Amino acid sequence: MRVVDAAWQEWLSSNVARGCTPGSMVDAMVQAGFADGEARVAVHHAFDRRASGPAAPATVADPATNPYRYDAAPVARGNLIHAADREVRVLLRCERPQLVVFADVLSAAECAELIERSRHRLKRSTTVNPLTGREDVIRNRTSEGVWYRRGEDQLIARVERRIASLTNWPLENGEGLQVLHYGTSGEYSPHFDFFAPDQPGSAVHTAQGGQRVATLIIYLNDVADGGETVFPTAGLSVAAQAGGAVYFRYMNGERQLDPSTLHGGAPVLAGDKWIMTKWMRERAYG
Ligand SMILES: O=C(O)CCC(=O)C(=O)O
Ligand SMILES: [Fe+2]
Known part of the structure; x- marks a missing residue:
């Protein structure tokens, strides 16, 4: 039986932030070996967490005072x-x-x-x-x-x-x-x-x-x-x-x-x- 560890927590919050639907997230977790009920509870909690904390306001980065941080783009690697x-x-x-x-x-x-x-x-x-x-x-x-x-x-x-x-x-x-x-x-x-x-x-x-x-x-x-x-x-x-x-x-x-x-x-x-x-x-x- 799989456990919702830190890596899965991270996966849950980033997928909520990306706008994934709860159904698609539950499906992905079930495919990865979670029991259906367990996946539903974890996904439900992830959406609750987002609802309770307002997202940071979007800000235009400034090269001098607040440079843009380049995190990984979603596009796949390869030629x-x-x-x-x-x-x-x-x-x-x-x-x-x-x-x-x-x-x-x-x-x-x-x-x-x-x-x-x-x-x-x-x-x-x-x-x-x-x-x-x-x-x-x-x-x-x-x-x-x-x-x-x-x-x-x-x-x-x-x-x-x-x-x-x-x-x-x-x-x-x-x-x-x-x-x-x-x-x-x-x-x-x-x-x-x-x-x-x-x-x-x-x-x-x-x-x-x-x-x-x-x-x-x-x-x-x-x-x-x-x-x-x-x-x-x-x-x-x-x-x-x-x-x-x-x-x-x-x-x-x-x-x-x-x-x-x-x-x-x-x-x-x-x-x-x-x-x-x-x-x-x-x-x-x-
Ligand atoms: O015509 C282009 O190459 C750019 C078009 C564009 O920037 C836009 O539609 O937002
Ligand atoms: Fe444009």
Whole structure:
């Protein structure tokens, strides 16, 4: 008979913090050799502990006074990651900021289908107003987008399962996928994907699912010139190549937010650019 030792306690609290469901945790413990009743009690207590202590407030790290501590990212190690139904190649890993570039997340046919089905649904993109929390159309984000509900159809559901496996983050913690289109000269100036903790408008967005913790941007076409995803603080840019993707993680287990994940979409200099983005939350979303 197994006992809930310190290592299991640690496992329980980190899975509660990651937003796992009680059922999936009980199943995992039973598979590891715990009796069903015992697993249920341990999981129940782990959720109680979280309910009794408020989570530390999220804070933006400061390189001078409070540097970001890089804990282990959930993405698996290795050069090839088995992501549900597809083998995905790793092209580059960066530790500071925590970033991984992938090839072949989507097939050419999947990219083409996602572009075609999005083309007629596009709307001018908005940006969250940090003061009000409302979505505003602003000049520094010249793109058009469409949101897909989670699991909206078979293709979206399959891609979401693949992304959850690739990023090793629960599917339920993901926002709906967003497809974005930039025409020639379209761009998105540098910004953070997390909600600024000190801005009153952020509470509206974090009320459900908590903070954003990581982003996966998938490129749906090859951009003829320009349109890289740029990380100005890190001095890094990722070229848009159909089926490839960039993952970056900006919140650690202590709820620090990494300012070196500042990023944007560089102006498209020739042709157009299509991307699909998955934002991941601390807890179940939607
Ligand atoms: O267009 C890009 O490469 C970046 C897009 C982005 O940062 C976003 O949608 O949040
Ligand atoms: Fe972004």
